[in-house]
Every structure is written in structure tokens, then in C-alpha cells.
Amino acid sequence: MRLLLLLSILLQSALCARVLADKVLTAQVGGTFGRSSQEPKYNIEFHPEDSPFHPDDDQESVVMPGKDGQKYLCFLPKVEKAKGEKPIVQQNVTSMIVETEKRIKLKTPDELLEVLKGQCLVRQEGWWSYEFCYHKKIRQFHVEDDQVVQEFILGRYDSEATSAFNQNLSDVSTLKDPRSKDASQRYHAHLYTNGTTCDLTNEPRETEVE
Numbered sequence: 001m002r003l004l005l006l007l008s009i010l011l012q013s014a015l016c017a018r019v020l021a022d023k024v025l026t027a028q029v030g031g032t033f034g035r036s037s038q039e040p041k042y043n044i045e046f047h048p049e050d051s052p053f054h055p056d057d058d059q060e061s062v063v064m065p066g067k068d069g070q071k072y073l074c075f076l077p078k079v080e081k082a083k084g085e086k087p088i089v090q091q092n093v094t095s096m097i098v099e100t101e102k103r104i105k106l107k108t109p110d111e112l113l114e115v116l117k118g119q120c121l122v123r124q125e126g127w128w129s130y131e132f133c134y135h136k137k138i139r140q141f142h143v144e145d146d147q148v149v150q151e152f153i154l155g156r157y158d159s160e161a162t163s164a165f166n167q168n169l170s171d172v173s174t175l176k177d178p179r180s181k182d183a184s185q186r187y188h189a190h191l192y193t194n195g196t197t198c199d200l201t202n203e204p205r206e207t208e209v210e
Contacts, residue, residue, distance in 0.1 A: 044074075109188035130154075138192050138207050155192025155207040162191045 055061070059075040066072060116134035123130050131139040141151035166189070188210065195205030 132209070135190075138195070138209070152205065153195040154205050155195040158191050158193040161193055162189070165189060165191055 055075040120133040137156045138154040192207040
């Protein structure tokens with residue numbers, strides 16, 4: 001008889017603990033507890049969807065699913081962080097970025113364009129065709145029956161003029177494009193000078209390649 005009574009008391013205690021766990025949100029991190037570490041810190045209040053409930057300014061909303069799969073919109077007290085405190089993960093990521101930047105040396109545009117060295121690119125637009133040979137020259141010509149019948153040199157690569165053009169810029173030789181609405185857009189320029197004399201200006205043709 002005493003054994004049955006003891007089992008009945010234990011069963012009732014277990015059921016009460018289960019109901020308490022389903023209905024009450026206990027504090028896991030931070031804060032102080034009352035007389036017992038198992039005493040709940042917060043109570044859950046259920047409100048219908050059409051309830052005139054208005055959360056306080058110091059509460060944040062979180063969507064949490066119930067055991068039955070139904071979702072609830074919960075309002076929890078905000079946990080304030082100490083000023084100057086940064087998450088450990090953010091500190092680690094920042095350190096990794098700094099270390100990576102130290103190990104990696106950024107390449108200049110000229111170094112990136114080395115793959116074009118010794119190559120010529122040709123583009124046809126209507127009557128004229130244009131040939132661009134990297135670090136050499138730019139040519140405008142017209143072909144008939146597989147023969148060039150007319151051509152103009154639009155400029156030969158001028159390393160000194162290019163350096164002077166970029167002398168006040170950073171090591172990567174970037175310029176702000178005045179035609180761009182977005183000031184953050186940049187371009188890298190090479191100058192080609194001393195081309196065929198223009199019959200309109202009586203000056204050698206020059207070309208700026210971006």
C-alpha cells in the first residue's frame with residue numbers, strides 16, 4: 001500500500017513538471033533567480049489574434065513554433081549588451097580579414113592586363129574595322145576583297161604620357177569617371193599618341209583606352 005502511494009505521488013510530480021515546462025518559459029542565460037534555480041523567470045501570456053495587445057518598447061518579437069507545429073508571435077524582453085562589446089565571432093572574422101589582407105598583395109591593373117600582352121583584338125563596325133594591339137598601337141582600316149585599302153593609326157602606346165596622366169593617382173592607377181553617375185565607379189586608362197595626322201586638326205591622332 002505504501003509502495004502504491006509513493007508511486008502515485010511520483011507520477012503526480014512528473015505530470016506537474018511536464019505541464020510547467022509546456023506553459024512557462026524559464027530563463028537559461030543571464031538574470032537572477034528566486035528562491036530556487038527551477039523557479040520560472042518569465043510567464044507566458046497567450047492572447048488571441050484580435051487582441052488589442054501592444055508590446056512595450058523594450059520588447060522584441062520572435063516567431064516560435066509550438067509542439068503541435070502551430071506558430072506563435074512572441075514578445076521577449078530585449079537583452080542589452082554592454083557598450084563596446086563585440087560578438088566573439090565578429091572579432092574572429094575581423095582578425096581573419098586583417099591577416100588575409102596582410103598576406104595577399106593586391107595586383108595593379110597593369111599586372112592584371114599582362115594576359116593581353118602580344119595579342120591584338122579586332123572589331124568591325126560598319127565600314128570601318130578597328131584593331132587594338134595591347135601596348136603597341138590602335139589601327140582603323142577598311143578591307144575590300146581581303147585587302148586593306150585604307151587605314152589610319154589612331155595612336156601608339158605612350159608609356160611616359162600614361163605615367164604622367166596617372167601620376168597623381170594611387171598605386172593601382174584608378175580614375176574617377178566624370179561621366180558616371182556613381183562616383184564609386186573607376187577605370188584604368190592608357191594613352192596612345194603620335195598617330196596618323198588628322199586632316200581636320202592637322203594634329204597627330206590620340207586615343208585614350210579605358
